Amino acid sequence: MKMTVGHYLPRDSVVHSLDPRVKLFLMAAGIGVSFNLENPASLAVFALSLAFLTRLSRIPAKGISAGLAPFVWLFAITAMLHVFMTPGDPLFIPYATRQGLEGGLRVGCQLVMAIWVSTLTTLTTTPLDTVWALEWYLKPLKYMNVPTDEIALAVMLAIRFIPLLFEETDRVIKAQKARGVDLESGGPVRKVRALIPVLVPLLHSVFRRADDLAVALTLRGYAPGITRTRMKAMRIRFQDMVALALTSAFFAALIFVVEGIDCQEMLFFV
Amino acid sequence: MTGSEDIKTALTLTGVTFSYPRANALAGIDLTVPAGSYCGIVGPNGSGKTTLAFLIAGILRPTTGTLDTHGLRVGLVLSNPANQIVSLVVEEDIAFGPENMGLSGPEINARIDGALKAIHSEHLRKALTSTLSGGQLAKIAYAGQLAMDVDILVLDEGTVMLDPDSRSALLAQIRELNEGLNKTVVHITHRLEDLMASDMVLVMEEGVIRLTATSAIDLADRLSREESPGIEAGPELRYRCLLRALGIDDGDLRQATALLAEHIRASRT
Incomplete structure (x- = not known):
């Protein structure tokens, strides 16, 4: 989808x-x-x-x-x-x-x-602009110790990675079908059990991506709580x-x- | 450059070891990388190359030993660039690092321009990262590091997911960054052919540096005489080794091939 x-x-x-x-x-x-x-x-x-x-x-x-x-x-x-x-x-x-x-x-x-x-x-x-706007609206929550910056970054990363996850799911399903996994026939219980060979490699891939992303964020100087500036001034x-x-x-x-x-x-x- | 201008050494590792909870990854690395040099590292899977890259980039800390980057800023590009892109628009992705550094808007824009210029991709500034090819994504990952004004660029299998054309184009640009902008490059790869521009090539095995060569051809020549698992010299390097063994200059391959043909003809008569 x-x-x-x-x-x-x-x-x-x-x-x-x-x-x-x-x-x-x-x-x-x-x-x-x-x-x-x-x-x-x-x-x-x-x-x-x-x-x-x-x-x-x-x-x-x-x-x-x-x-x-x-x-x-x-x-x-x-x-x-x-x-x-x-x-x-x-x-x-x-x-x-x-x-x-x-x-x-x-x-x-x-x-x-x-x-x-x-x-x-x-x-x-742009997703980054949306996140900045969201962060601006969430600002009052900062005074209640809500980590608004982290929430905003998580939203941005979700926007970036959700389409990739769809692609990855599609790839895993195709790969498992090519190996003869039958995902379509049988009753509901059998169908749910048939998803296990899809979910396991998918989770493995998600964790690997998350690990790479964590490294990438660190390499780009991101740390929770830092004060970030902005390429485009919001005015x-x-x-x-x-x-x-x-x-x-x-x-x-x-x-x-x-x-x-x-x-x-x-x-x-x- | 973030350090002083007269720095001669970019990286010094002394007796560096690193252990994961269930395995020892590095068993004592001593290494000095001169500033502005191109250092290649090859080795089979599990030899500790990625751990070394993470240590140099500051993602991990040595279990024992010391690692000194002499105040220089280190950037790292991983094997799958798509996992390192954090935004949907190229300029926003490149801006992410400088924004974290607290730079001003005009300075961030200048950094984006400079980084895109260095990788000859100014036209991609407004492009969506989801529409880019693997080669372009890799370039943007490099640009993201360059925008942070890194002095040492560590590439951990940074060309592994690219097709031959994209790989050679990217390798040419990495060479440009090394020679033109004087960036120190530490390039980790399985393919010895990717290290043609290297000033030094190290072979890692089981967490230690097993061999040190002055160039990829030098190493290929040594590998032709002794077996080293997990390292593929590749046809071009083997051919260059053959040319050198016959005393033919391999600087211009076309000319060298003509000389080789002459050499074969002469040996037949």
Whole structure:
């Protein structure tokens, strides 16, 4: 399975150049907004705005679709659950209701929007920038002795090594199949037992990689608790302020004007 | 250079031993590596080469004996460069070391430029590490060390995962780093042919230095006379040894081959 998480696409665009803290904040807000849109018109406007942002960031449509593809099953299951579990006017399919169909489509669209927002953020923000932004947001926890720097580095390394682990798993499965290991036939217990010849070499490889990585980190001068500097200075610029103001205004207009949600309801949601 | 400019010795090991909980890896190493030299180390598996590399790089400490790097900064490149890359973007990966050193943003950028220039890979600055070939990843691993301004570069099988073309290109660049930037190179390998640029070649066996030669050809010549397990001289080195044995200068192989042909013709008549 190919995951788009962490697949940064370098482009020379205004979205790429925005401060990662602003992008992370807007991503969180965008996901929140997408789950609050009930009206088809507001969902359509939100989708159009995302399409505009995708175009502005020079990300090809297939980049976004690659991010959405692994979640198709989630959209399908969620929509189906709504279709068959929501009480209402019956449709021509047994147990399906009109209200369920509407709800399923709405929730499916909300999920697509939410994942579109997060995919767009990861495609336009380098993992290191994301980690720095995350670290900045976690700063208050430092005063509670939470090792935020170490957490941030662990996140960065996970982003870097998760695709490698997928590749490694694929390689081990192929190697074991070539040796005649049968991973497909038999009942669930047999299938789980058949995974042992995959898991053992995989764990061995993971530990070897982790060992190499620990050596590499030491060689690059990393030690827990050191004060690190940064190649790019993180500074909120005028364009970040504009992006923040415009996007916040857009989100507010969608929520309070098009959707008609009042402040009390929104506060309850938050 | 982090030490004083007039340093003549980069590395001094005196009676260095190292033991893992269940095995002795090094049983007494005495070694002096001059600054700016290219030192090759060959030996079979389990002879203690990687342990020696880790000791020189400061990852491990000797059990007994002393190891002095004379205040010079040591970098190490392992056999699988993919495991040493920590970021998804080349410039961010190279910046990781200088950022840990607490350098300023402009200084870090200058280091990245310098390191990429040294390995002729300026065009890869914004590239994703996931899209690079094995050879390019190896170069980025070297750049990551160069950005930290290392004086001694230790390569532990640093070319083992590369195809022949990438390997020879990388070896040429390591030679450039050694000759052009005066970096001391300690190159550990199984392939004696990779050490053509070496000023000294050591053979390790069972945790000790068994043989010391002045060059890869010198060692290949000695190996042709005595058996040494785990060391492969390779066809090119054996050919050069043959040329030298016949008194033919092997500096230019094409010219030397023509002379050899002449030599064979003359011996037939």
